[in-house]
Amino acid sequence: MLIVSALATAVALALAGAAMAGLLGRLVVEGLDRRLDAELALLASAVDADGHVDRARLERVRGALDAGPEWRWRVDGPDGTLGSADFPRLDHPLDPPLGPAPPAGPLASRGPRPREGAAESGGEVHARELVIATPRGDVTLTAAAPRSVVRRPIEGALWPLLGALAAVAAVLTAALLVQLRVGLAPLRRLRDQVAAIRGGARDRVEEDQPAELRPLAAELNALAADNAAALAAARGAAANLAHALKTPVAALALDLRDRPEQAAQIERIDRTIRHHLARARAAAIDRRAATSLRPAAEGLVAAVGALHRDARIALDVPADLVVAVDAQDLDELLGNLLDNAARHAAARVTLGAVRDGRWVAVEVVDDGPGIPATERERVARPGTRLDERGDGHGFGLAIASELVALYGGALSLDQASGGGLAVRLTLPAA
Amino acid sequence: MRILLVEDDRDLGPRIARALRDERCAVDLVADGVDAAHLGETEAYDAAVLDLGLPGMDGVSVLRAWRAAGRDLPVLVLTARDGWSDKVSGFKAGADDYLVKPFRVEELVMRLRALVRRAAGHAQPLLRAGPLSLDAPTGTFELDGLPLKLTALEWRVLSQLMLRKGVVIERLDLLEKVYEGDADTDSNSLEVIVGRLRKKIGAALIETVRGRGYRLVGE
Numbered sequence: 001m002l003i004v005s006a007l008a009t010a011v012a013l014a015l016a017g018a019a020m021a022g023l024l025g026r027l028v029v030e031g032l033d034r035r036l037d038a039e040l041a042l043l044a045s046a047v048d049a050d051g052h053v054d055r056a057r058l059e060r061v062r063g064a065l066d067a068g069p070e071w072r073w074r075v076d077g078p079d080g081t082l083g084s085a086d087f088p089r090l091d092h093p094l095d096p097p098l099g100p101a102p103p104a105g106p107l108a109s110r111g112p113r114p115r116e117g118a119a120e121s122g123g124e125v126h127a128r129e130l131v132i133a134t135p136r137g138d139v140t141l142t143a144a145a146p147r148s149v150v151r152r153p154i155e156g157a158l159w160p161l162l163g164a165l166a167a168v169a170a171v172l173t174a175a176l177l178v179q180l181r182v183g184l185a186p187l188r189r190l191r192d193q194v195a196a197i198r199g200g201a202r203d204r205v206e207e208d209q210p211a212e213l214r215p216l217a218a219e220l221n222a223l224a225a226d227n228a229a230a231l232a233a234a235r236g237a238a239a240n241l242a243h244a245l246k247t248p249v250a251a252l253a254l255d256l257r258d259r260p261e262q263a264a265q266i267e268r269i270d271r272t273i274r275h276h277l278a279r280a281r282a283a284a285i286d287r288r289a290a291t292s293l294r295p296a297a298e299g300l301v302a303a304v305g306a307l308h309r310d311a312r313i314a315l316d317v318p319a320d321l322v323v324a325v326d327a328q329d330l331d332e333l334l335g336n337l338l339d340n341a342a343r344h345a346a347a348r349v350t351l352g353a354v355r356d357g358r359w360v361a362v363e364v365v366d367d368g369p370g371i372p373a374t375e376r377e378r379v380a381r382p383g384t385r386l387d388e389r390g391d392g393h394g395f396g397l398a399i400a401s402e403l404v405a406l407y408g409g410a411l412s413l414d415q416a417s418g419g420g421l422a423v424r425l426t427l428p429a430a
Numbered sequence: 431m432r433i434l435l436v437e438d439d440r441d442l443g444p445r446i447a448r449a450l451r452d453e454r455c456a457v458d459l460v461a462d463g464v465d466a467a468h469l470g471e472t473e474a475y476d477a478a479v480l481d482l483g484l485p486g487m488d489g490v491s492v493l494r495a496w497r498a499a500g501r502d503l504p505v506l507v508l509t510a511r512d513g514w515s516d517k518v519s520g521f522k523a524g525a526d527d528y529l530v531k532p533f534r535v536e537e538l539v540m541r542l543r544a545l546v547r548r549a550a551g552h553a554q555p556l557l558r559a560g561p562l563s564l565d566a567p568t569g570t571f572e573l574d575g576l577p578l579k580l581t582a583l584e585w586r587v588l589s590q591l592m593l594r595k596g597v598v599i600e601r602l603d604l605l606e607k608v609y610e611g612d613a614d615t616d617s618n619s620l621e622v623i624v625g626r627l628r629k630k631i632g633a634a635l636i637e638t639v640r641g642r643g644y645r646l647v648g649e
Contacts, residue, residue: 243510246530253534254442281513303520306525309544
């Protein structure tokens with residue numbers, strides 16, 4: 001854009017320069033013409049009505065006729081030719097004199113006409129010619145001057161002119177640059193905000209924009225809202241399908257509970273539903289959320305504690321921690337980890353969290369048997385088939401690991417100091 | 431054990447009821463949230479199994495209504511909603527346990543027995559009264575270390591007495607907990623059941639408290 005504008009400026013200035021040079025040229029040529037016409041008038045004053053040339057008079061005005069080193073004149077009439085010996089060779093006049101013929105008089109003429117030609121030295125020559133009609137025939141008066149007389153002042157004026165134009169071009173381009181930067185700044189800010197929406201840092205752009213951008217900002221916000229609604233709808237649709245399937249599957253399971261083979265198939269259907277439900281939840285992730293960690297953890301500790309009455313769950317989470325994780329995703333993530341820990345714990349589970357720069361580091365530790373080092377990596381790998389290990393460590397850990405990865409955090413498994421499993425993860429702080 | 435089963439699915443509800451009856455429970459099945467709220471507030475149950483998605487009034491609201499009315503019967507939420515957020519809100523509304531569909535009947539029954547046992551104040555799963563013992567998770571009675579064969583009604587009466595060992599249990603209270611809501615009850619049949627139980631476990635273990643009810647004795 002800047003380049004196009006700069007080019008356009010340069011072209012406009014070049015045209016202006018050319019026009020000004022042309023105008024200047026015409027003014028200078030007109031000035032020259034006036035001087036040549038004055039010479040012609042002097043020459044004409046030496047021609048009488050009969051076409052005789054008054055040589056004495058010519059001698060008297062001679063000083064005025066030789067205005068410059070290469071200025072030449074000639075009088076061509078019935079009495080022969082007078083004038084400079086090296087008069088330049090002129091082209092035939094191409095254009096007839098303009099305008100109506102002047103009225104007939106003793107020295108009736110058709111007005112001076114321009115002529116071009118070349119001097120013997122080779123230089124171009126500009127000339128004016130006046131034809132005076134006399135009873136004895138036409139007398140042709142010609143005055144010539146070298147073209148360089150015209151060119152020199154033009155060139156003299158042209159270089160400063162070009163310099164000035166170049167300076168104007170530079171200033172205009174710089175102004176354009178500044179204008180572009182300043183004028184496009186709101187667009188750049190808008191782009192940053194859209195990027196922030198995509199990254200999950202905000203959910204809408206500022207609508208307080210310059211008038212030209214306000215409709216765009218409103219459209220972007222509508223788009224972001226539609227997007228969020230579609231996320232929620234996708235999540236809801238997947239959950240509804242899974243839930244709708246669960247009740248008939250439960251009825252089937254009751255019918256088939258005395259038939260182990262069919263019961264195993266029911267179990268498989270159930271695992272598949274859970275797998276895809278978890279996947280749908282993870283795929284419909286919303287990174288724009290901010291959830292307070294402590295209340296979520298308290299609710300989960302109560303729930304997991306009620307489900308596993310034998311396990312005692314200790315909570316070590318500061319009240320002011322807020323994570324950039326959707327509340328349901330956080331519940332899902334920590335619920336699965338706590339449930340896993342409580343299921344495998346001998347007696348104690350600890351949930352701890354600390355702020356670590358832009359992150360919140362979370363730790364779930366149990367005092368159970370732990371997982372062998374060789375198994376740990378495989379179990380926690382995101383994308384591990386969730387149904388591979390049924391109700392063991394795998395299911396919950398794989399969901400948690402996948403959710404953590406989707407929020408840009410990391411999850412690792414370790415041996416707790418007491419020998420149990422320590423799950424360490426990072427979540428983005430809000 | 432008398433259970434209030436709240437399940438609106440026409441296929442699933444009767445199946446759960448049958449499975450629970452197979453485990454010697456008395457079951458009242460309702461499919462509507464408003465009916466459930468009413469029954470839970472007016473009838474005596476050992477525990478409730480509560481679905482969350484109900485017509486009339488949703489399960490969480492039913493649960494809140496019971497708690498607001500001061501009913502502290504143990505409630506097990508049985509639902510298709512397996513999200514942890516659902517579980518948390520279920521427990522916050524006053525649930526005692528939470529089971530996700532599909533489920534194994536054995537697990538449902540085991541959890542119900544544990545809820546009833548804890549509600550009666552027993553922390554340990556094995557209950558004793560003299561030569562008699564009840565393994566609460568399986569619901570198995572033993573006499574002198576040998577399994578005791580009991581009918582469903584006998585089992586319900588004996589487990590009520592066992593859970594509140596040493597305490598006089600009113601006849602009406604016992605009748606309520608033994609018979610389903612729509613059953614014809616009369617106290618004569620209760621005396622018949624107690625008589626049969628005395629033959630099986632020895633007359634001395636069950637005391638008759640005249641004009642009031644029965645009491646299980648033995649340390």
